[in-house]
Every structure is written in structure tokens, then in C-alpha cells.
Amino acid sequence: MSDSLFVRYLSHVREALGQVVPDLPPAIVARVEVTPTRDPSHGDLATNAALLVAKVARRKPADIAADLACVLESVPGVASAQAAGPGFVNLKLAPSVLQEVAAQVLRAGESYGDSQVGAGTTVNVEYVSANPTGPMHVGHCRGAVVGDALANLLSKAGYGVTKEYYINDAGAQVTALAWAAYWRYLQAIGTPLTQDEFAALVPGGIQYGGDYLVPVGEELAQRHGTSLAAEGGRPAPVDVWMKTVRTETVARMMAMIRADLEALGVHHDVFTSEAKILADGETDRAIDRLAAKGLIYEGVLEPPKGKLPEDWEARPQTLFRSTEFGDDVDRPLRKSDGSNTYFANDIGYHADKIARGADVLIDVWGADHGGYVTRMKAAVAALGQDGKPELDVLLCQIVRIVRDGQPVRMSKRAGTFVTLRDLIDEVGRDAVRFTMLTRKADAQMEFDLDQVVAQSRDNPVFYVQYAHARCCSVLRGAAELAQAGRLAGDLSVEALSALDLSGLSSDAELALLGRMAQWPRVVESAAIAHEPHRIAFYLQELAADFHALWNRGRDDAALRFLHEDDAELTRTKLALVEATASVIRSGLRVLGVEPVKEMR
RNA sequence: GCGCCCUUAGCUCAGUUGGAUAGAGCAACAGCCUUCUAAGCUGUGGGUCGUUGGUUCGAAUCCAACAGGGCGCGCCA
Numbered sequence: 001m002s003d004s005l006f007v008r009y010l011s012h013v014r015e016a017l018g019q020v021v022p023d024l025p026p027a028i029v030a031r032v033e034v035t036p037t038r039d040p041s042h043g044d045l046a047t048n049a050a051l052l053v054a055k056v057a058r059r060k061p062a063d064i065a066a067d068l069a070c071v072l073e074s075v076p077g078v079a080s081a082q083a084a085g086p087g088f089v090n091l092k093l094a095p096s097v098l099q100e101v102a103a104q105v106l107r108a109g110e111s112y113g114d115s116q117v118g119a120g121t122t123v124n125v126e127y128v129s130a131n132p133t134g135p136m137h138v139g140h141c142r143g144a145v146v147g148d149a150l151a152n153l154l155s156k157a158g159y160g161v162t163k164e165y166y167i168n169d170a171g172a173q174v175t176a177l178a179w180a181a182y183w184r185y186l187q188a189i190g191t192p193l194t195q196d197e198f199a200a201l202v203p204g205g206i207q208y209g210g211d212y213l214v215p216v217g218e219e220l221a222q223r224h225g226t227s228l229a230a231e232g233g234r235p236a237p238v239d240v241w242m243k244t245v246r247t248e249t250v251a252r253m254m255a256m257i258r259a260d261l262e263a264l265g266v267h268h269d270v271f272t273s274e275a276k277i278l279a280d281g282e283t284d285r286a287i288d289r290l291a292a293k294g295l296i297y298e299g300v301l302e303p304p305k306g307k308l309p310e311d312w313e314a315r316p317q318t319l320f321r322s323t324e325f326g327d328d329v330d331r332p333l334r335k336s337d338g339s340n341t342y343f344a345n346d347i348g349y350h351a352d353k354i355a356r357g358a359d360v361l362i363d364v365w366g367a368d369h370g371g372y373v374t375r376m377k378a379a380v381a382a383l384g385q386d387g388k389p390e391l392d393v394l395l396c397q398i399v400r401i402v403r404d405g406q407p408v409r410m411s412k413r414a415g416t417f418v419t420l421r422d423l424i425d426e427v428g429r430d431a432v433r434f435t436m437l438t439r440k441a442d443a444q445m446e447f448d449l450d451q452v453v454a455q456s457r458d459n460p461v462f463y464v465q466y467a468h469a470r471c472c473s474v475l476r477g478a479a480e481l482a483q484a485g486r487l488a489g490d491l492s493v494e495a496l497s498a499l500d501l502s503g504l505s506s507d508a509e510l511a512l513l514g515r516m517a518q519w520p521r522v523v524e525s526a527a528i529a530h531e532p533h534r535i536a537f538y539l540q541e542l543a544a545d546f547h548a549l550w551n552r553g554r555d556d557a558a559l560r561f562l563h564e565d566d567a568e569l570t571r572t573k574l575a576l577v578e579a580t581a582s583v584i585r586s587g588l589r590v591l592g593v594e595p596v597k598e599m600r
Numbered sequence: 601g602c603g604c605c606c607u608u609a610g611c612u613c614a615g616u617u618g619g620a621u622a623g624a625g626c627a628a629c630a631g632c633c634u635u636c637u638a639a640g641c642u643g644u645g646g647g648u649c650g651u652u653g654g655u656u657c658g659a660a661u662c663c664a665a666c667a668g669g670g671c672g673c674g675c676c677a
Contacts, residue, residue: 035616038623048619054657061657085620086658131677171677304602304673317674328603328673335675342677370604371672395605397670439613442605444670446612455639458612458626466639474637518616525616537614540624551641560637599639 004520005101006045009075009091010034013047016071020064021057028052036518040507042084043092044514050087061087098513099501105516105579106497110586113519118159118527124353125151127364128261128268129166132253133177133208136260136420139366142396142445144420145436145592147364148266149532150394152590157527162358163268166349169250170274171342173207177253178246180208182228182235184217185245189226191233201235216252220245260420265429265592272352274345283340283348286383287333290347295321295382301329320347325378343372347379350391354383361391362530367442370395392530396441403449427452430593434461437536437591455599460540464584465596467543470550471581472597474561478574481562488567496575503572506559508549512576515545516583523590532590539587546580 013034017024032049050065057064065083072081072089077097084090105112127147130140151163168174179202186193199206220228228241254271261267277283290296299319303312319330320343333344353361361380365372373393380391401408401423424432431452438460439445455462481487489495504513519538526534553560561573585595 332674367671
């Protein structure tokens with residue numbers, strides 16, 4: 001059993017605390033923390049224990065801290081313990097404790113950092129969920145990456161994770177798409193109509209004019225001949241073709257979207273169709289259940305304040321009592337034509353997710369859907385029981401694409417840089433993924449096309465991958481030496497993990513080991529907070545520690561990794577390098593970024 | 601008009617859920633480096649954490665008000 005270093009010392013601290021201040025309420029003991037120190041001069045670990053219990057113990061924090069330090073001094077692996085500041089206790093660890101971290105990493109491999117915090121809890125992460133009306137737009141990209149990385153992160157933390165895509169294939173958008181595809185079909189069979197003549201027949205005009213529907217029309221023509229049209233290639237009544245064109249076009253669009261997701265390295269476990277949920281009557285049943293709880297009624301809403309929609313008129317409608325759950329106003333479930341609002345269908349969808357049994361639901365949405373969060377949480381609270389399941393909505397802010405410091409116009413008409421595919425083709429999947437995770441999801445972000453491909457310190461993608469490549473380069477060098485008979489000893493990971501690592505004693509080496517010791521902690525806290533960007537930041541810090549050590553080797557030959565005259569020392573250093581590479585891989589895996597072996 | 605999100609160094613952003621003297625990178629400044637481990641290194645300066653109150657041992661973090669930016673506000677998803 002190899003507990004994280006922080007967990008181990010936390011229990012030591014709690015034990016010591018019990019000796020210094022007996023009979024503490026468990027609620028207070030639970031809040032005791034052991035954290036990394038911010039300043040290396042404070043040692044390796046710090047605890048806030050004395051500050052927390054001072055009030056209950058009716059003693060000064062500093063005095064308790066002094067007593068605690070006294071007890072902790074004698075804990076194995078503690079080099080020194082000191083009371084500091086307003087009542088912290090700082091622990092400096094013996095180098096052997098940190099050296100053991102490397103061995104622990106090597107034994108666990110990429111599973112180092114795996115946690116059990118989520119064991120027994122199932123999470124459904126729903127993300128992307130772009131309308132099936134065309135290829136993926138760069139606007140979808142951030143949510144796709146954030147959701148995917150979050151799902152990976154939760155898995156690593158022990159949660160049972162389902163990655164889900166919600167297909168919005170029931171709304172008016174899809175009908176508009178079908179009209180547009182139908183036009184391409186008519187063209188394919190040689191209709192005499194001009195585009196304008198046809199557009200005049202379409203409610204709302206042709207909304208999807210993109211070329212990507214041309215092959216869809218051709219395929220429809222191939223499969224159905226002229227059977228979807230009237231005499232002479234003229235448009236047939238809607239009931240002749242709509243259903244067919246709609247389903248087949250949506251299927252084609254989803255295939256396109258899946259290919260885009262594939263290019264981004266995103267894989268969902270479940271694709272759920274809005275139309276299917278509606279057709280199966282799940283939406284109606286969910287609303288019936290709400291009605292049974294007295295949460296549905298017919299009523300008239302106050303007009304919205306400020307600018308009124310031009311055609312606004314008071315009318316009675318079917319409303320959900322979201323105000324019972326903290327919303328400002330009750331929310332409508334039916335449009336004036338009697339069909340469901342998006343919200344109503346989303347209630348059905350979430351009821352379906354709840355029925356499938358997740359303990360936690362996570363929705364990843366664009367920031368423009370922010371206004372729906374409260375009502376959706378209200379609906380989930382109403383459908384669930386005793387606050388279960390919990391719904392967390394992650395809002396992803398808009399990404400501004402920038403080149404040469406100038407925003408890149410993403411105009412559909414100009415056809416410049418609208419699709420996700422364009423972006424991936426230009427900078428690569430890894431750069432896209434990593435960069436999307438270098439900001440908190442709800443913070444605005446600039447995506448600089450020049451910077452993300454730059455091979456320099458200020459490009460985090462490069463910086464982290466370069467650290468891994470450097471590790472691999474050292475390991476390759478070692479293998480070559482061994483091959484040439486100039487390096488003795490077993491270089492396998494198993495052998496390295498069994499070595500005495502006391503040779504790793506410089507500040508830079510210990511700092512790197514200390515950073516690796518934090519990895520399990522970072523995984524847990526990021527998973528609990530639903531913040532995958534923390535992984536990206538941790539990797540930058542880990543890479544920085546490794547590069548710093550590497551650079552020390554320029555001046556101080558003793559800090560280099562390969563020493564032809566000392567095989568034992570070399571193997572010790574290789575253990576550190578291998579461990580570093582392993583943690584970087586483990587982190588990049590969470591982000592869905594390839595750990596490259598060399599930079600080209 | 602109302603609601604939600606945001607405001608931290610010149611710029612782009614972190615800040616481990618309330619902890620110590622608020623941190624990185626870039627830019628600026630000062631040295632070093634012309635290969636010893638390619639795509640530099642080391643150091644320095646830089647802050648009223650939007651403003652004002654409040655909560656407490658302790659606030660960038662929680663609460664209230666105000667200022668500025670973004671998003672949204674029946675029948676778009």
C-alpha cells in the first residue's frame with residue numbers, strides 16, 4: 001500500500017494533535033490539512049492544525065504549534081519540525097522520504113496518482129452536444145476538450161465515468177437543415193427550379209447554404225432516385241420526403257461530427273438522441289411526474305423588463321415552478337405552436353440520465369447558455385430526491401482566435417477558419433487540447449495561433465512535451481552507452497525502482513521529487529473541483545523543475561544524468577528521469593495529449 | 601430594468617475551496633553563454649488583488665453595496 005506522502009503525514013499530524021490536545025471534536029480534526037509549503041525555506045510540508053484547534057483548546061495557536069512541533073520531530077522521516085508564522089507547523093522531510101517517492105512512482109508507473117476518492121460514485125459527463133447541422137465549429141472545441149479531460153481526470157480519481165453526447169435532433173434547426181439538404185437533393189436530380197424559387201417555398205429561407213450538404217444531396221439522389229421529388233424534379237409535399245431526408249441528413253452530420261471528434265481525440269461512450277427520448281414519451285412522463293408534485297401549472301408570465309420582443313403578447317402557457325428551487329421566474333415548457341421548448345425536452349433528457357443512475361451529472365455548456373443553469377438545476381432537483389443526483393454545469397467562455405496579435409475573423413461568409421478541422425490542421429491536435437486547458441473554463445481565453453506552435457519557453461505545450469522528450473533522450477543515451485558496454489547494470493524500470501536513491505540529494509533533485517509527491521494530491525483536488533486546467537498547470541511546474549535541474553548540469557557536471565565513470569550514480573539519476581517521464585505521461589494522458597519521445 | 605459570470609504586476613494568467621512576505625511566463629532592466637545535455641541560463645525591479653464596508657485569530661478567496669467588462673432575459677438550441 002503506497003499512500004500519498006501527504007496522506008501519510010496527515011495521519012501523523014492528527015495523531016500528534018491528539019496527544020497535544022485530547023478530545024477534539026471530529027469536525028475540527030477533519031479540517032486539519034497537510035499542504036506543500038509555498039516557500040521552500042519553510043520546509044516540505046505545512047499544517048494548519050494549531051490554528052484550527054486554538055479556539056476549542058483555549059490556547060494560543062503559536063503555543064500549540066510549538067508543542068505539535070515537539071511531538072512531530074520524533075516522527076520517522078521528519079528531519080525537523082518548527083512552529084512558524086501565526087501558528088503553522090513546518091516539516092522538513094529527510095531526503096530519504098523524498099527519494100522513496102521516485103521508487104514509488106516507478107513501481108506504480110502511469111497509475112501513480114490514481115486515487116480512490118471517487119470510488120463508488122458514478123458521474124455522467126455530457127459535453128460537446130453540438131447541433132447535428134454541420135461540421136464542428138471552433139466554438140465547440142473548448143467544451144469538447146474540457147469535458148473530455150474532465151472525464152479522464154474523474155476516471156483517474158476513481159469515479160465511474162460515462163462520457164455522453166446529446167444529439168439535438170428534434171428542434172426547428174434540424175427541420176431547417178432538412179430543407180437545405182432537400183435543395184441539394186433536388187439539384188442532384190436536376191430540378192428546373194432556381195435556388196431563389198426554391199428558397200421562396202422554405203419557411204424561413206435556406207439557412208444552411210454550406211457546400212458540405214452537396215454530397216448529402218447526391219447521396220440522397222443515389223439512394224432514392226427521384227422518389228422524394230414530384231414530377232420533373234419539382235419539390236414534393238413535405239410529408240413525402242421530410243422524415244427520410246431529416247433522418248438521413250442527421251445521420252450524415254453525426255458521422256461528420258464523429259470524425260471531427262476523432263481528429264480531436266475525443267471519444268464518447270453514449271450518444272443520446274433528443275428525438276428518441278421525445279418519441280419514447282420520456283419527456284412527457286418526466287413532465288407528468290413534475291405535475292404530480294404540483295410543479296406544473298398554466299399561467300401568464302410578466303413581460304420581461306427592458307427591451308420587449310416586438311411580438312410579445314401575454315398568453316397563458318404551461319409553466320414549471322422553478323421558483324420553488326431558487327429561480328427568478330417560472331419557466332415555460334410549450335411554445336405557442338404546442339411543441340416543447342428546448343427546456344422541456346432537456347427536462348426529459350435529464351430525467352433519462354437520472355433514471356440511468358448517475359450520482360453526479362456534469363453538463364459542459366457554452367457560456368451563452370448561462371441563463372439556463374438555474375432552471376436546469378431546479379429541474380434536476382425536482383426530478384431527483386434529497387439533492388441526488390447533484391448537477392454541476394461547467395460554462396466555457398468564448399475563445400478568441402488571434403494571429404499576429406489580431407483577432408481572426410470567423411465569418412461564415414468569408415469562409416475563414418470556421419471549422420474545428422481547420423484549427424487542428426493548422427496547429428495540431430496536441431496544441432489545441434493543451435492550450436484549451438491552460439485557462440479556467442469560465443475565463444475568457446485568447447488562442448494565439450503563432451504562440452501555440454512556437455518552440456520556446458512561453459509555449460506551455462512545447463515546454464511540457466520538451467521536458468518529456470529530454471527525459472527520453474537521456475534514457476536513449478543511457479541505452480546506447482549500455483549497448484556499447486560503457487554502462488554496467490540493469491536499466492529496467494524494475495531494477496531502477498529497487499535502487500538505493502540516496503545519491504539524489506541536490507536541491508534541484510529534491511525539488512523535483514517533492515513536485516512528484518504532489519501529483520496524487522493535484523489529481524484529487526482537481527477532480528473534486530471539476531477543474532482539469534489544474535493538471536495543465538501542474539505539468540508546467542513539473543516541467544519547469546526538470547528543466548531547471550537539466551540547466552544546472554550545464555555549470556555543475558555532478559548534476560548531469562549520465563556519468564560514464566560511475567554506473568551506480570548514473571542508474572540512480574536514471575531512476576529520477578524515468579520517474580519524471582512517467583508522471584508527465586500520466587498527466588498528459590489525462591489531458592489527452594501525446595507524450596512525444598523527441599521533438600521534431 | 602433583472603439575473604449569472606468575470607475584474608490579481610505593463611501583457612496573458614495561476615492562486616491547492618479561509619492561511620504565512622499574493623505567484624508563474626512574457627515584456628523591461630542587469631549580468632552570463634558561442635556548446636559542456638539543440639531550440640539559452642542566472643539575477644533584479646515591478647501589486648491599494650476594481651472600490652468601500654462587513655464576517656474572524658486571519659480575506660484575493662465568504663457576505664453586502666457600488667464601478668467597469670461579458671453573457672442571457674416566452675415561442676433559438
